[in-house]
Amino acid sequence: MLKKARILAAFILISSCGSYNSIDTFYNAHKNDDQVTAIRVPQFMLTLISGISPEMQSLVGTTKDLRYMQFSSPTPAKTDFLNKQMNGITGNSFIEIYRKNNELKRNVVSIREKRNTVKEILIYNNNGQTGSFLYFNGNFDPVKVRDMAKNNQFENLGNEFINQYTQDSNTN
Known part of the structure; x- marks a missing residue:
């Protein structure tokens, strides 16, 4: 009985640690922070966003979940x-395809694959x-x-996204 309880406790601990390092957890932990813009796009809105650029059209065409978050990072400690x-989220399960570091400044593009498809x-x-x-x-x-990623098209994609999304929200 005690052995089963230990195994169950270990399983719960491992499961909870794994779920901590996810986009869902990060999004939910920070969406209520001060100076945060958080957007989770419902399926019906994806068609509006696909009009931003040809690149967005090719990405949004098969998108099931699209999220954007902008947050304050006013001190080196907060940035770190x-x-x-973010390194915890992408650490083991994502493949980093682009990274640009300048002291604490970061620009990172990571993907998760399944066979020959980026998921x-x-x-x-x-x-x-x-x-x-x-x-x-x-x-x-x-x-x-x-x-x-090679042509640095991802670098400004977030800014384009937020500008287009806020324009569409303001006109409705």
Whole structure:
């Protein structure tokens, strides 16, 4: 009986640790922070967002979940904390395809694959004053994703996304 309880306790501990390092957990933990813009796009809105650019159209076409978050990162300690949290999310299960570090500043593009399809794309930026992530879940062409990362098209995608989304929200 005691052995079963220990095994169950170990399983619960491992499960809870694994779920801590996820986009869901990060999003839910920070969406109520001060100076945060958090957007989780419902399916019906994805068609509006696909009009931002041809790149967005190719990404949004198969997207099942799209989230964007912009947050304050006013101190080196906060920037380091956020960088470490994002590294925890992408650490083992994502493949980093692009990274640009400048002291604490970060620009990272990571993907999660299943066979020959990219299933998730996570774009994280932090300039030491503000940070953001843009997350896509769906089925994406790995060649297109690689080309976008190679040509730095992901770097400004978050800004384009938030500008388009706020414009669409303001006109409705």
